Amino acid sequence: MSEALYRKWRPQLWEKVVGQDHIVQTLKNAIRSDRVGHAYLFSGPRGTGKTTTARLLAKAVNCQSDDLKTRPCNKCENCLSVNQGRFMDLIEIDAASNTSVDDVRDLREKIGFSPSQGKFKVYIIDEVHMLSTAAFNALLKTLEEPPPHAIFILATTEVHKIPATVLSRCQRHEFRRIPVIIIVDLLKELVVAEKLKVDDDTLFMIARQSTGAMRDAISLLDQLASTGDVITLELAQQVLGTATNQTVINLVDMICVQDSKGCLDQLHSALDSGTDPRQFARQMVDYLRGLMLIQLGNEKSIDVTDEVRQIMGRQTQKVSMFILTELVKLFNNAANESRLAWQPSLALELAIAQGVQLFDVQTSQIQAPRLIKEEESKPSRQTKSKEPSEYQKQVDPEIIKTEKSEAEKVFESPAKENAPDSHEVVTEGERPDVKAPFGINEVRESLTEVKNLIRNYRKNTEALLASARSFSMKNGVIIIGFQSPVLKERMEKGEHQEIIQRAFSHVLGADAKVKAVVINAKSNLVDHEEEFEPDSLVSAALDLGGKIVDKE
Ligand SMILES: Nc1ncnc2c1ncn2[C@@H]1O[C@H](COP(=O)(O)OP(=O)(O)O)[C@@H](O)[C@H]1O
Ligand SMILES: [Mg+2]
Ligand SMILES: [Zn+2]
Numbered sequence: 001m002s003e004a005l006y007r008k009w010r011p012q013l014w015e016k017v018v019g020q021d022h023i024v025q026t027l028k029n030a031i032r033s034d035r036v037g038h039a040y041l042f043s044g045p046r047g048t049g050k051t052t053t054a055r056l057l058a059k060a061v062n063c064q065s066d067d068l069k070t071r072p073c074n075k076c077e078n079c080l081s082v083n084q085g086r087f088m089d090l091i092e093i094d095a096a097s098n099t100s101v102d103d104v105r106d107l108r109e110k111i112g113f114s115p116s117q118g119k120f121k122v123y124i125i126d127e128v129h130m131l132s133t134a135a136f137n138a139l140l141k142t143l144e145e146p147p148p149h150a151i152f153i154l155a156t157t158e159v160h161k162i163p164a165t166v167l168s169r170c171q172r173h174e175f176r177r178i179p180v181i182i183i184v185d186l187l188k189e190l191v192v193a194e195k196l197k198v199d200d201d202t203l204f205m206i207a208r209q210s211t212g213a214m215r216d217a218i219s220l221l222d223q224l225a226s227t228g229d230v231i232t233l234e235l236a237q238q239v240l241g242t243a244t245n246q247t248v249i250n251l252v253d254m255i256c257v258q259d260s261k262g263c264l265d266q267l268h269s270a271l272d273s274g275t276d277p278r279q280f281a282r283q284m285v286d287y288l289r290g291l292m293l294i295q296l297g298n299e300k301s302i303d304v305t306d307e308v309r310q311i312m313g314r315q316t317q318k319v320s321m322f323i324l325t326e327l328v329k330l331f332n333n334a335a336n337e338s339r340l341a342w343q344p345s346l347a348l349e350l351a352i353a354q355g356v357q358l359f360d361v362q363t364s365q366i367q368a369p370r371l372i373k374e375e376e377s378k379p380s381r382q383t384k385s386k387e388p389s390e391y392q393k394q395v396d397p398e399i400i401k402t403e404k405s406e407a408e409k410v411f412e413s414p415a416k417e418n419a420p421d422s423h424e425v426v427t428e429g430e431r432p433d434v435k436a437p438f439g440i441n442e443v444r445e446s447l448t449e450v451k452n453l454i455r456n457y458r459k460n461t462e463a464l465l466a467s468a469r470s471f472s473m474k475n476g477v478i479i480i481g482f483q484s485p486v487l488k489e490r491m492e493k494g495e496h497q498e499i500i501q502r503a504f505s506h507v508l509g510a511d512a513k514v515k516a517v518v519i520n521a522k523s524n525l526v527d528h529e530e531e532f533e534p535d536s537l538v539s540a541a542l543d544l545g546g547k548i549v550d551k552e
Contacts, residue, residue: 005222006215009190010052012074012083017056018186018214019178020049026173027053031060032068036120037171038146041128043159044175047215053175054124054153058082058090061151062118078118089115089122095135096127111142114149121150128154129161136163143169177212180204186214187221196221198231205236205303233305244308247275248287249315255327255355256318263352267345277344281335281351288328291316295324296463320455321466322448323358330354407457410506411499436476437510443471443478444532446507453503461499464491470519471532478504478512481519491516 011017014024023042030036040057042050056072059082063071072079081087115121125131131139143152143166154170156162184200184207191198198221206224210216224231224239237244247270254262271277290302294316299309319327334347438446455462470481480500482488491497497514504512 004219005190005194005225006218009218011049011056013072014056014060017049017053019182020053020175023053023173023175027057027060031057031071034068036061036151038150039143039152039170040154041159041162041167041170041172042153042155042175043162043172044157045177045211045213046157047210047213047217048175048178049214050155050175051124051126053173054155055082055090057153058087058120058122058124058151061120061122062087062089062115081117088117089120090124091121092124092126094126095130111147111150119149122153123150124153124155126155127157128166129156129158136166140165140169178214179212180207183207183210183212183214183217187217190218190221194225196225196231198224199233201303202231202233202236205233208303209240233303237303237305244287244304245270245280245283247280248283249308249311251284251352252287252291252315255352256315256359258356258359260353260356263356264349267348267352271345277348278335281331281348284331284351285328285335287312288324288331291319292321292324292328295321295459320452321463322451322455325466326358327355407453410453411457411502436473436512438508438512440471440473440532442508443473443504446504447471449507450500450503453506454499458495458499461496464496465500476513478514480514480516482516483519485518488516488518 014028017024036057040054042054044050059072059074059079061071062078062082063073064076064078065071065073072082074080074083078087082090111121113121125139128139139152140163142150146152152170154162154166159167159172159174184203187198187203187207190196191203202224203221206220207217210220220236220240221231224236227235227239229235247266250266251263254266267280270280290299290304291312293299293302294312299312302309302312304312316324330351331348334351337347451462451465454465464487465480467482467487468480469483472479472481480491482491491500497516501512501514504514
């Protein structure tokens with residue numbers, strides 16, 4: 001068996017450590033100026049370079065190169081023996097293994113000995129948070145008066161478990177998750193050196209999958225390379241179990257056409273064949289999130305094959321942003337619940353049932369008063385509305401035409417006609433400065449209808465409105481809070497503000513004014529009346545998208 005790739009690729013020189021520049025620079029300076037401390041604590045997620053850096057430091061302090069700046073030189077006898085794992089004065093203790101307690105207890109005795117090979121005895125204690133209290137106390141005693149020839153490097157993934165007494169005696173360095181781009185760069189280098197064939201899409205997917213841990217990224221690549229096949233995105237997804245599940249695709253299709261029975265059949269046959277309900281719910285969330293990102297114009301950031309991308313493109317045509325965010329929420333709830341539920345498939349069935357109903361939400365809201373009357377006169381009648389479902393509306397050209405024309409009437413008629421009532425109407429009583437004949441509650445209640453109206457006219461405007469973080473009112477003006485100045489400016493530019501204003505005016509039956517503001521903290525809104533926050537998922541996704549665009 002050949003050596004694991006990540007071991008083979010463990011950096012032997014400072015220059016090869018990526019993504020931790022702040023730490024490497026500090027340590028290099030310490031070496032250069034011959035001011036190395038006696039106790040270090042390296043914390044951070046696994047696979048980000050803690051052990052690697054600890055060994056580099058151990059090597060550097062014992063390097064025999066005359067020039068401090070070039071330590072570790074990787075050429076002298078000491079450097080070579082550290083690389084080969086036979087350097088007597090480097091002692092690595094894994095606190096997670098059983099023998100570690102004794103190791104640390106012995107430590108105090110052993111520590112008295114001077115280094116035999118190098119200048120310093122270096123103790124690397126990995127997963128130091130796992131030490132028993134007794135061992136910690138022994139360690140603490142040692143750290144209080146470290147012998148001049150000893151250096152301790154403690155490493156941990158869980159720094160919050162380290163007693164303050166230990167923390168205060170160490171020089172601390174926090175290792176960060178490594179950005180996707182940097183992981184991809186290193187993987188590319190490795191692919192060339194190892195003569196592998198992998199395309200960029202796959203490397204990006206591996207990098208994202210490894211969530212900032214370089215070791216995981218290299219191991220994933222290693223795992224894929226060992227299949228002996230050409231590494232494609234399909235292969236990667238299969239091996240990693242992230243391939244888009246056909247059941248997920250089918251389920252979304254069926255929810256869109258309100259085929260409840262089909263949905264449940266799909267679900268049950270998947271569960272019968274051993275699919276874990278929680279895992280399945282997560283896949284649904286992932287997939288729906290992908291649809292959401294596509295609608296937000298950010299399809300670049302999703303890892304799917306071209307074939308699935310096409311299917312997703314088709315599906316996003318059928319579902320509104322509003323429904324998508326609701327679906328994400330429903331399945332996200334299911335994913336968080338299914339573990340606890342006594343009936344494992346129940347959470348998913350509920351999500352499906354509610355998801356299917358979403359497609360007549362709009363209808364039932366508009367029709368609510370009449371439906372109640374009908375139900376009173378014909379109590380046996382099921383509440384099955386004659387109105388077309390949301391989905392039918394979106395696919396039936398006739399319906400689209402009538403809806404379109406209604407929207408056009410609202411948005412394209414001359415401005416005055418849209419203002420049946422104006423700000424002269426003053427509500428009696430306590431708030432003389434509030435002139436609008438509607439309050440925050442009416443705004444809240446109108447929001448769904450406003451969004452639906454706008455969706456039939458300008459998808460972009462609806463998406464923008466969906467990214468709002470808060471709604472409030474001040475002096476009769478509807479204040480829409482955005483999290484970033486970019487979004488605020490976008491709303492102020494072009495026709496968005498006018499469209500939103502008209503939609504509110506139409507739905508509220510009174511002249512409505514809207515204003516965009518940037519909100520960073522709640523306190524920005526203290527002098528406003530009551531505010532409310534719409535679903536933050538879309539805005540979260542937008543933010544996410546924004547960041548990704550920034551990076552690339
Ligand atoms: N910052 C990094 N730069 C380059 N390679 C890294 C980095 N972090 C981790 N690696 C790779 O991952 C492997 C394991 O890293 P390691 O230092 O043992 O991580 P940790 O101790 O933080 O869990 C290394 O052998 C190396 O191949
Ligand atoms: Mg480690
Ligand atoms: Zn050397």
